[in-house]
Each structure stands twice: as structure tokens, then as C-alpha cells.
Amino acid sequence: MTRRRGRSAAGRAVLTVVTAFGVLAGAALAGAAPAGAAPAGSxxxxxxxxxxxxxxxxxxxxxxxxxxxxxxxxxxxxxxxxxxxxxxxxxxxxxxxxxxxxxxxxxxxxxxxxxxxxxxxxxxxxxxxxxxxxxxxxxxxxxxxxxxxxxxxxxxxxxxxxxxxxxxxxxxxLALTGSVTTPAGRLPLEGLNQYALPENSVGAYTSGWGGASRARAVCGTDTNRGAGCGAQAYEVTVRRGRVAAVAGAPGSGAIPAGTTVLLGREAGARELRELAVGDRVSVTHRLVGxxxxxxxxxxxxxxxxxxxxxxxxxxxxxxxxxxxxxxxxxxxxxxxxxxxxxxxxxxxxxxxxxxxxxxxxxxxxxxxxxxxxxxxxxxxxxxxxxxxxxxxxxxxxxxxxxxxxxxxxxxx
Structure with a gap:
């Protein structure tokens, strides 16, 4: 690598750019920071x-x-x-x-x-x-x-x-810990509002996710982001503690408050397919330090x-x-x-x-x-x-x- 020995006049005269929310202020030379302590500044x-x-x-x-x-x-x-x-x-x-x-x-x-x-x-x-x-x-x-x-x-x-x-x-x-309790038993919850879920897992999406499509969540693998999108996916919408709807592919659109969408891929999708509209389901999740x-x-x-x-x-x-x-x-x-x-x-x-x-x-x-x-x-x-x-x-x-x-x- 080569080290610059100074700034050109053009480098000193950086134009100020105005944006809709503020000003990109020109950076003036303000001296070197002292070692061992943060500069006091203004x-x-x-x-x-x-x-x-x-x-x-x-x-x-x-x-x-x-x-x-x-x-x-x-x-x-x-x-x-x-x-x-x-x-x-x-x-x-x-x-x-x-x-x-x-x-x-x-x-x-x-x-x-x-x-x-x-x-x-x-x-x-x-x-x-x-x-x-x-x-x-x-x-x-x-x-x-x-x-x-x-x-x-x-x-x-x-x-x-x-x-x-x-x-x-x-x-x-911060590790996710959670579960999905169904009439057939308890499943581990391995995702929360993530753009990518682990292979063979079930993840939860809440109103905090927004309206974006959840299709990306079943693409890639745990070791390769660029791998293809899984053909096995299944969604279950849970409202007021019961299954309100099911779907054979990841959906999109805003999720109402109080509603959770469960998305499974591979083995997780097969587990969710066992659920039917009206089944009682509870979902818990938290991050543990x-x-x-x-x-x-x-x-x-x-x-x-x-x-x-x-x-x-x-x-x-x-x-x-x-x-x-x-x-x-x-x-x-x-x-x-x-x-x-x-x-x-x-x-x-x-x-x-x-x-x-x-x-x-x-x-x-x-x-x-x-x-x-x-x-x-x-x-x-x-x-x-x-x-x-x-x-x-x-x-x-x-x-x-x-x-x-x-x-x-x-x-x-």
C-alpha cells in the first residue's frame, strides 16, 4: 500500500452538499486526536x-x-x-x-x-x-x-x-430462545423477524417485520447465502391463540398487531403442515444475553x-x-x-x-x-x-x- 503525504487543494475544497434533511458539512482539519483519551470537542x-x-x-x-x-x-x-x-x-x-x-x-x-x-x-x-x-x-x-x-x-x-x-x-x-406449542407437542422457534431462517427451522414474524415479502427467508443455506430458495415452505397465521390461516408459500403484507405468522422451511415446513385452521397454538420468544x-x-x-x-x-x-x-x-x-x-x-x-x-x-x-x-x-x-x-x-x-x-x- 502507498501512503498519502498530503492533501491536494481540490481535496481541501470539498463542496457542501444539501440534502432534504440536513447539510453534508465540509470536514476541516481539526488536529490529531491525543493518544489515550478521546478529544473533548464541542x-x-x-x-x-x-x-x-x-x-x-x-x-x-x-x-x-x-x-x-x-x-x-x-x-x-x-x-x-x-x-x-x-x-x-x-x-x-x-x-x-x-x-x-x-x-x-x-x-x-x-x-x-x-x-x-x-x-x-x-x-x-x-x-x-x-x-x-x-x-x-x-x-x-x-x-x-x-x-x-x-x-x-x-x-x-x-x-x-x-x-x-x-x-x-x-x-x-444475544441468542434467541423460544418455542411453538401445538396440539402435537412443542417445536423449537429458531427465527424472529429475520430475512433468512436456518435450514429445517420454524421462524416467527410479527407486526414489527413490516409488509415486505417473507420469500427471502427460505433462500440460501446456513453456510451459503447464495444457494437457491427452498421448494419446501409453509406458513401458518396465528391470531388470538389459534390458527387463522395456512399457506403453501411465504407471504407478504403488513402483519396486524397481535398476529404471528409462522414460516417453516424443509423439516420446519413439514411440522407446520400438521396444523389446521382452528388449532390452538402458542408462541414464545426472547433474546438471552x-x-x-x-x-x-x-x-x-x-x-x-x-x-x-x-x-x-x-x-x-x-x-x-x-x-x-x-x-x-x-x-x-x-x-x-x-x-x-x-x-x-x-x-x-x-x-x-x-x-x-x-x-x-x-x-x-x-x-x-x-x-x-x-x-x-x-x-x-x-x-x-x-x-x-x-x-x-x-x-x-x-x-x-x-x-x-x-x-x-x-x-x-
């Missing part, structure tokens, strides 16, 4: 600060935008930004404005394209688990069905960054890059890209939210290994990689402003609709 609210600065990297200098969030401040919190349904997408600025967030960044990787499955539309749903306002929205797809760069060794799609009801951030894994028993107020997927102050083994150290990361320090009481700039002068970005090192240099003990490239975006709201401002330049030239994000909120 206060957006008590407990929340923003700063931008340059970061050296093997592929050339990149530019960083950083939010520091004091979770120990009772007037500050973070939560999931989402479009209102799992299978929908919206820009970070739209989601932040709708939620009246003070600031935010993009979140998890998501089902963005289905070129390997002709006739099947991408759902836009995220890869990993998602919890918003303490409510479970979805569980993780199988590892082989994920979108995004290769996972570091020892990690999987159940990995999350979350903030518990104790206002502390953690890295954890492996590292903490504290309930999560907020959680989203991605993958860890830093634990206990040490980068994970096997992190990619060759592919540089624009990236988004969230880290924490002080026992999870302080968040560090990083988004790189996608302007031409800085687009070389960081490798995942460099990202982990950068987060550690800012003071993080633990850090988590989120979606990057054209999805990377940070927004902030000025005092009294009706809309947020996009702080970095999205590398695609405009905001990309994404599945979810991390929202920062401050009251008073």
Missing part, C-alpha cells in the same frame, strides 16, 4: 460532545468524526434508530429527525442485494439482533447468511453492542474488534475502507462513536485492525464494528435546529438508506 449537550480530526493510516490520512457520550449522565441515553419496521430502510438523518435524536450514526449490516436470487427482492433487514426501547425487534440470521466483511475468528452474527437498563454499555451475544443478565434497553449487531483493551486476533489488516465503530470505556459508562469521512481526500479509510488500534488510542477498552463504506454516516443537531446536520461526507456522494442506527438522546 458540547452538543451536557454529557455529549463532538469533534473531528485526522487519523494516520497505512493507505493515507483519513478523517474521523467522534461523539463522546457520558452514559453516567441521567439526562443522556442511547437507543436504536430504526425506520419503524425491521424490513425497511431509511437514511440516518431521517431516522434521527423522526426520533428527535441529538446525534446518531448508521448501524448494523443489512440485506442490501439479492442478485443471486432472481425474483426475490432484498428486504433491507439487518443481520444481527436488534433491541429498541427495551423491546426485542429481531434475532440474528445464520452466520453463512450475513452480509458484510468476513467475521473475525470466534465471533458470530449473535454478537451485539448493547446498553443495559443500568446505563452501561457491553459487548455480548450470554455475558450479562441485565436486560438490554438497546442493542444492535455488528462484530467486536477490541476486548479488554486488546484487538481481537485475526482482524483484517489489508482492506482499507470507510468505517463506523462504537467503543466504550470507564466500565461502559462512556461511549465513543466514530465515523470516518468518505470525501475523496480521505476515502482510503482504515483496515479493521487499524480501526481497533484507533479506538484503543482514543481510550476505548472495548469496540464494535458497524456497517461501513457508503453506509457510514454521522449526524448531529445544533441547539434549537429543526433538523440534523450530516457531519461526514458519505462515500457514495449521498446518504444511503440503512436498516438501523445508534441514536444519542439528551433531555433538558
Amino acid at each position: 458540547a452538543l449537550a451536557p454529557g455529549v460532545a463532538y469533534r473531528q480530526f485526522d487519523l494516520p493510516a497505512a493507505a493515507g490520512t483519513t478523517h474521523a468524526h467522534l461523539l463522546t457520550v457520558d452514559l453516567g449522565n441521567p439526562r443522556v441515553r442511547v437507543d436504536l434508530l430504526h425506520p419503524g419496521a425491521v424490513a425497511e430502510r431509511a437514511t440516518v438523518s431521517h431516522m434521527a429527525n423522526a426520533a428527535r435524536a441529538l446525534a446518531g450514526v448508521n448501524g448494523d449490516f443489512f440485506d442490501i442485494t439479492e442478485t443471486q436470487h432472481p425474483g426475490v427482492d432484498p428486504t433491507g433487514a439487518s443481520v444481527g439482533p436488534a433491541v429498541a426501547h427495551g423491546r426485542v425487534l429481531k434475532a440474528a440470521v445464520p452466520d453463512g447468511q450475513r452480509f458484510g466483511p468476513a467475521l473475525p475468528p470466534g465471533t458470530d452474527t449473535e454478537d451485539v453492542l448493547g446498553v443495559g437498563t443500568d446505563h452501561r454499555a457491553r459487548l455480548d451475544r 450470554r455475558a450479562s443478565r441485565v436486560p438490554y434497553a438497546f442493542a444492535l449487531g455488528g462484530f467486536p474488534v477490541l476486548r479488554g483493551g486488546e484487538p481481537l486476533a485475526g482482524l483484517d489488516d489489508t482492506t482499507s475502507a470507510v468505517r463506523t465503530a462504537v467503543g466504550f470505556t470507564d466500565g461502559g459508562r462512556r461511549l465513543l462513536i466514530l465515523a470516518l469521512d468518505g470525501a475523496v481526500a480521505y476515502r482510503s479509510g482504515l483496515t479493521v485492525a487499524e480501526e481497533a488500534t484507533a479506538m484503543r488510542s482514543l481510550g476505548a477498552t472495548d469496540a464494535f464494528n458497524l456497517d461501513g463504506g457508503g453506509s457510514t454516516e454521522m449526524v448531529t443537531r445544533a441547539a434549537g435546529a429543526p433538523a440534523v446536520t450530516v457531519r461526514n461526507h458519505p462515500s457514495g456522494g449521498a446518504e444511503r438508506p440503512v436498516a438501523n442506527g445508534v441514536g444519542v438522546f439528551a433531555t433538558g
